[in-house]
Amino acid sequence: MTAKTLPLQQQVCFALYSANNAMMRLYRPLLKPFDLTYPQYVVLLALWQQDNISLGQLGITTLFDSGTLTPLVKKLEQKGWLQRLNDPSDERVKKVQLTAAGRALESEVASVMPALRCQVELSDDQLVALREQANSLLQQILQLEQCRR
DSSP: OOOOOOOGGGOHHHHHHHHHHHHHHHHHHHHGGGTOOHHHHHHHHHHHHSOSEEHHHHHHHHTOOHHHHHHHHHHHHHTTSEEEEEETTEEEEEEEEEOHHHHHHHHHHTTHHHHHHTTOOOOHHHHHHHHHHHHHHHHHHHHHHHHHO
16 A cells, blocks of 8 residues: 655645745734844844843744844844843853844834734634644654754
8 A cells, every 4th residue: 555645735734834924924014114024023022022141042032043043133233223242251152132222113013913913813712722732833843853962
């Protein structure tokens, strides 16, 4: 008997990939007035939650590898929203800190989530359940990656 793969539309990976792409398309016009990409927005969200952290900690929080994170941080620094500083206790460590303009941007960008929420016709309970399922899947995958190292 020959094993067959599931059709594309029945693949969980394709559903997640497609939903992610569609969500990014919804974010794009909402972030454009702020001259932000979604990955830049993620970095700022992390820093608004906890500022003045190491580049390494920022990578752990955002799940961006250094090859992705470094250009994002440099671009946000060029825009004047954050700065990279040497850690006084260890000059090998770079800290990332919001500027006054970067902190002020948070209140300007606060309109993005409600605007996005208006476009998604899931109930609050459904969105919470979806987020919890996605986080559960992520944790399982991260644990598998840890075991393989």
